[in-house]
Amino acid sequence: MAPNRKKPPLDVKRLVLHEAGYKCSNPVCRSILTLDIHHLVPVAKKGDNLPDNLLALCPNCHSLHHQGKIPEESLRAWKMLLLSLNEAFDRRSIDLLLALDRVGRPLYVSGDGVLDCASLIATGMVCITEGRKTEKTTHHYGSHFIYTVELTNKGKQMVGAWKRGDQKAAIQSVESPNTHST
Ligand SMILES: [Zn+2]
Ligand SMILES: [Zn+2]
Incomplete structure (x- = not known):
């Protein structure tokens, strides 16, 4: 049996x-x-x-x-x-990392959105590239800032290694200093 x-x-x-x-x-x-x-x-x-x-x-x-x-x-x-x-990171940050990788381009977020990804910014996974004012609309008095969030090279390396299941490379990318390539 x-x-x-x-x-x-x-x-x-x-x-x-x-x-x-x-x-x-x-x-x-x-x-x-x-x-x-x-x-x-x-x-x-x-x-x-x-x-x-x-x-x-x-x-x-x-x-x-x-x-x-x-x-x-x-x-x-x-x-x-x-x-x-x-x-x-919290769940939203982890989802945002994968979402940024999946769309493959910067995403626009509001000021609150920037706070949501604070831990990703602090660890150099994403960067805020610019802030710009939105146009005045009839629904909102005044204007507010929209920010562009994108993966840094470090963030790209980390997500790439994570997707490949390459733990060593993922750890290396987290430990490496953040470099911006031109
Ligand atoms: Zn599955
Ligand atoms: Zn199984």
Whole structure:
């Protein structure tokens, strides 16, 4: 008789989902619909149901991994990077990093938006390139400033390494001084 495979307890599952922001841990995917819990060390190899051994993945990325199309090193790197990014940034900042990478051009934000990405600016991941006044409209008396937010080279390197699952390069990019290329 096959032993009954134990599933992670609900509170552990919630913790692992929370860690990934209730999104697939693959930074290229970030699907939100349904999420599996993958064991980094398989249950068959005595992998446990503790949070350190578990990673939230969407069914598609999960099966890509088990088909050998996403290597285990990538999963481990995503896990470690999620833990460190969660320490350094809030959810909105992490989403903004990926959004800036995905659109591939600067985004315009208001003054409040600038405050939202303060931690990304402080760590040199994004920069505010300019502030300009909006035109007066009939709905708003006066004008307000719009800022342009974009990834720095350091931010681009970090997100690139994160997407490739290259933990070493991601750490190096965070530790490297911020340089602006011309
Ligand atoms: Zn799995
Ligand atoms: Zn996915």
